[in-house]
Amino acid sequence: MRTRNTLISLGLVALVLSAGACSFRGDRNVPRASASTSGFPMVCGNPDLRGEVVGGVPGGITGCGIDNAVRLHEVNGVQLSTGAVIDCPTARAFGTWVDRGMMRAVGSQGGGVETIRIAASYACRTRNHQPGARISEHGRGKAIDVSGYTLRDGTQVTLLKDWGSGRNGRALKQMHRAACGPFGTVLGPESDRFHRDHFHFDTARHRGGPYCR
Numbered sequence: 614m615r616t617r618n619t620l621i622s623l624g625l626v627a628l629v630l631s632a633g634a635c636s637f638r639g640d641r642n643v644p645r646a647s648a649s650t651s652g653f654p655m656v657c658g659n660p661d662l663r664g665e666v667v668g669g670v671p672g673g674i675t676g677c678g679i680d681n682a683v684r685l686h687e688v689n690g691v692q693l694s695t696g697a698v699i700d701c702p703t704a705r706a707f708g709t710w711v712d713r714g715m716m717r718a719v720g721s722q723g724g725g726v727e728t729i730r731i732a733a734s735y736a737c738r739t740r741n742h743q744p745g746a747r748i749s750e751h752g753r754g755k756a757i758d759v760s761g762y763t764l765r766d767g768t769q770v771t772l773l774k775d776w777g778s779g780r781n782g783r784a785l786k787q788m789h790r791a792a793c794g795p796f797g798t799v800l801g802p803e804s805d806r807f808h809r810d811h812f813h814f815d816t817a818r819h820r821g822g823p824y825c826r
């Protein structure tokens with residue numbers, strides 16, 4: 614009898630939960646901050662940023678490592694193809710760019726952005742993998758690389774294929790421009806041969822203002 618009662622109450626809980634989920638999904642007035650699609654908790658004190666707290670990341674060589682890292686999985690309800698290990702100032706800059714740059718440039722095309730393709734985040738390495746070069750901002754958790762995005766209708770936009778042509782090319786140019794400011798360094802396909810297929814964004818600050826190419 615006790616088991617049966619437990620089963621009944623479990624069933625009721627499931628019913629209430631699923632009903633709640635339905636009304637939640639259908640309610641367009643739900644504040645955007647609550648509309649997490651990944652289920653990860655907020656990080657960096659910003660409800661638009663969802664992921665995991667990583668904490669200290671020891672560097673393999675001098676100059677590498679992060680004091681307080683997060684693994685970012687979602688921004689404004691948009692998924693990242695892979696969790697990006699970065700520090701909070703970089704996560705916040707990325708959040709600003711997704712909101713004001715990427716989402717604005719794409720608008721409602723294809724139902725909006727579903728997934729952002731992350732090409733790189735934390736990596737203890739030199740700039741452009743060149744031997745003897747300085748430690749990359751990737752080695753400090755201050756950089757994130759984006760190679761494209763997928764729309765809700767399944768359309769895949771990549772820098773390699775779409776940069777410089779058509780509607781998607783224009784959207785990519787617009788979001789490249791919008792990154793300049795939130796990020797201190799912005800490199801795209803026209804900067805050099807290392808960035809033909811991705812945007813490099815980092816939060817290093819330069820004395821002369823943002824460096825964007």
Ligand SMILES: [Zn+2]
Nearest residue numbers: 756757758813
């Ligand atoms: Zn990079």
